[in-house]
Amino acid sequence: MTRRWLGATSALVAAAIAVAGALLTAAPAEAAGSLTVSVTIAVGSTQTAVSADPTNPTKVAVGSPTEVVTVANGTADTFTLTGITSLALTACDRTVVAPGASAVCTGPVTVAAGLASLAYEATGSFAADPAAVGVQASVPTSLFGVVYDLRTVFSGDFPPPAGGSAPASDARFLSLPLGYFLVMHVGFVNASNVPISGLTRTGVATGCAPLPATLAAGATIPDCTFTATTPVTWQDPLSFTVGATATGVLGDTLTSSATLLYGPGEDECNTTVQTAAQGERVTVTCFGFLPGINVAAILHSPAVPLGLKNTGPTGDFRFIFVVPAALEPGSHRVELSLNGTTLTMTDPFTVTAALAPTGADGGPMLISATGAVLVGGSLVLLAFLRRRRQIR
Structure with missing residues (x-):
């Protein structure tokens, strides 16, 4: 009886070992490794890892930057990715990720002003248990939408x-x-x-x-x-x-x-004439200046200094200048400046050449005319005297 009991016990142990082996063989392969999710975001021209710490979030401009989510399969089983929460995309749906491989998924994310925390979750199933579809790995992220003002x-x-x-x-x-x-x-x-x-x-x-x-x-x-x-x-x-x-x-x-x-206003200077000849006197009338300052008057162009003019007790003043005889005929104007800064200019006025002499000498002609008058008068007188003699 003892030998029979020992034999039965050995058979039970062997059967238990066989069942345990079968159960181990059927266990999900992901237990041997892990599925991981990592997130980066485009900040400028570079990809920056997104922080998971709300006290030190990744700063990014408000808008819709591109995020890159990487799903790494560190298990010995094939993983089928069915989606990533918090990322609007379709390119990675139903992606098969082999053991030791990764799936890289990109898509826009809306970044609002201030702090935002999102969890990126990889959903899918392993080949060893295709019916167990669900969240297989996730990672928290913390972004801060920057607004400049x-x-x-x-x-x-x-x-x-x-x-x-x-x-x-x-x-x-x-x-x-x-x-x-x-x-x-x-x-x-x-x-x-x-x-x-x-x-x-x-x-x-x-x-x-x-x-x-x-x-x-x-x-x-x-x-x-x-x-x-x-x-x-x-x-x-x-x-x-x-x-x-x-x-x-x-x-x-x-x-x-x-x-x-702080303008425009009515502050300006004007000449009293629109046309002036060389050597002619021209009056400039100004108003709207700071009272009691000395401004430089310059005739243009070329620049001809006209001296300093005081704006007077009210800021309204006038001055007279003579158009230089050598100034070229054409369009000119007067500039008023303070310490080299132009304050205003008059509207352009036209300078014409002075009246030139005709070139004929009137002296001889006057003498000739006078002589002719005298000679004519003498002839008339002589004729009159002759007639009186004949009458007598």
């Missing part, structure tokens, strides 16, 4: 009679005296959702406080007050533009500017 806050103080202050891009038509140096106020706001660096002013005079190396999101640079380096000149329209440049977190250059419009 650098703003210039700008205004200028106007002198009388306009007075007050006008904001940037104000379309009001305000007349300023020519020669006036406008007082400016300029500041900056980083309305972006990320910090910016390398902030540099443009179109602004020196004298303002240095700018910080980095300007945090939502931070403001207080107004800086300065005086324009050039006086108001006659243009259409009159304007003054300031701004800033900076570097964004993605390495691109940001620009911002604002333009203060």
